[in-house]
Amino acid sequence: MENTPSATIAARFEAQRQAFLKEPNPTWEARLSRLDRLLALTDANEAAVVAAIDADFSGRAAQETRLAEMFVVRAGIRHAKSHLRRWMRVKRAPTGLHFRPGYNRLMPQPLGVVGVVSPWNYPFQLALAPALAALAAGNRVMIKPSELTPAFSALLERLIAGAFDPDEVCVVTGDAETGKAFTALPFDHLIFTGSTAVGRAVAQAAAANLTPVTLELGGKSPAIFDPSCDVDVSVERLAFGKLLNAGQTCIAPDYLMVPKGQAEAVAGKFSTAVAKMYPSLVDNPDYTAIISQRHRARLVELVDEARAAGARVIEINPANERFESNETRKLAPTIVIDPPADTRLMREEIFGPVLPILEYDGMDEAIARVRAGDHPLALYWFGTDRGARERVLGETLSGGVTVNDCLWHIGQEDQPFGGVGASGMGAYHGEWGFNTFSKLKPVFYQSRLNGIVLFRPPYGQAFERILGLLKRVT
Incomplete structure (x- = not known):
């Protein structure tokens, strides 16, 4: 497994960012296509994935890979596909009486380019489960798998390249230095699964770009x-x-x-x-x-x-x-x-x-x-x-x-x-994953006729009476 050069990593990120700017809110059909391709990749390559992980571990039970990795990812993709229309809908939100007849809505939007840093212990599941959630939410995805699973990481890079355009999903391979270059990118969201110690370093790197992070860590359970x-x-x-x-x-x-x-x-x-x-x-x-x-x-x-x-x-x-x-x-x-x-x-x-x-x-x-x-x-x-x-x-x-x-x-x-405190921050799976990789944008729609005019200067007794009434009823 070779290190992906830093310049190549940066170029791939920029290509995804530009692609997202051209398609900032992919349709249901486009998102479904990406999920379908991820599912087809999973179904068609189970034997190859099992063999690669077995080689990296020098002995990994095939049934454990099929159950804890392939099955979990398949279930996640199918769940996302069956609920995607509902997740994408603009949602009604309550509106205070004093703001009516205006009304509120909650609009889910993709964030942009999501970075996924996955570990060695469940390399397939913990790379693709976050990726499928990010794709369902309409994002572009870059994945950095562990250097401790070189056979699997190389396989994943080939499989993703065969199923997706690089400005949709791509894989970056390499050692810890490659990981540092990866986490230093100005992602719109970064999810890391691994140790608490490395998680702190990832959070610090992301903070330089004000990149929000989801950290799935561990601890003494x-x-x-x-x-x-x-x-x-x-x-x-x-x-x-x-x-x-x-x-x-x-x-x-x-x-x-x-x-x-x-x-x-x-x-x-x-x-x-x-x-x-x-x-x-x-x-x-x-x-x-x-x-x-x-x-x-x-x-x-x-x-x-x-x-x-x-x-x-x-x-x-x-x-x-x-x-x-x-x-x-x-x-x-x-x-x-x-x-x-x-x-x-x-x-x-x-x-x-x-x-x-x-x-x-x-x-x-x-x-x-x-x-x-x-x-x-x-x-x-x-x-x-x-x-x-x-x-x-x-x-x-x-x-x-x-x-x-x-x-x-x-x-x-x-x-x-997800974890809490030293065991992590943020959560994903199902709709929680969709929401993690979305901006749930609140939108208030003002009506043509409304009472907000009463709050404008010049202030006087009418303003005081209205504000006093609202203090009693809200």
Whole structure:
């Protein structure tokens, strides 16, 4: 994968900007055509996308790519197509009595050129889900995929070039320096998915151009087992959510809290659930590898530090395989019981198949632990106690929540997806994505006959009487 020269990036941006100026409000038919081409691209190239991502990961479960990437993007495109006419309509808005017979309308308009910076962990979904929302809203789109997935990034560049004119959608490939040049462009909106640290740098670069940003970040997303939960069912659902993509998911449960005295029992059930899904690991195509040796080494360091600090570490290795010579970079699922709060494992987002288990003594303690850190991107609560559930929902703040399962709130096209605080800002998916990449322009239509003339100078008693009346009735 080659770096796209800075001059080329700037030229592509300018070409899109000029194309937008010529077509500032694309018709429904034009937007539908772009969505149709994106859907056709997705349908026709599933095998190639699966193969490219598998190569980049040195072992990525094909079913995970098809479910978490291809299926999600298809669903998003189809949802947008079926609702696009309604989203595009000028909407009625209430009008105050004192402004009638004038009336208000809300007019959605495209912003212009949207930049998409996508990560390596779900490279297809997190490049095209924002892109489809921006296209539905009538924008031009430039995509900068991750340099950590070179095979996929090169494939995406070819596929987009074959389906779209470069002034509609284009892909820019390259390393971190290319990313800096990309985020320095004066986009009309920029969406970034990735780490909080890089997200801060992206926001600073965008601020120089007053470019609005949507940041989809991450953080330490907790899972809570309430005393009322069915532990066997909950553990199986948690294991799937934690180990999908080997834990390399921004909304993966980062750590688990269980009632006091239950950590060992839950760890045993979790191990059993993992062995049921993955009877072997090294050569099992269902179990995904870590994206790079550097990321794998970091995960090992996190576990080793926690072990040295007194935590109990349980490696789940059902077939007793050796991982030292594993060229696919796989890492055995690992449980860490009661790691100290000051270890890196409990301070950093894990982003891998490592699950800390902590015990809590009462719901007050569980809620306090969640609130002590940054607002997480996701929170998972398991149980049947409605009162406890509503306390957790009401007293914690997170980007989104799934109750009695993991991950599935991200797939709801009729709900927004996004973070809060350190886990991100802004939201997309469904109509929220359309609105994010639109300017919802308020328009007030004044009538020929109106009472506004009474507010003009010269001021006098009539003005005071009218203003006094309005103060009482508005």
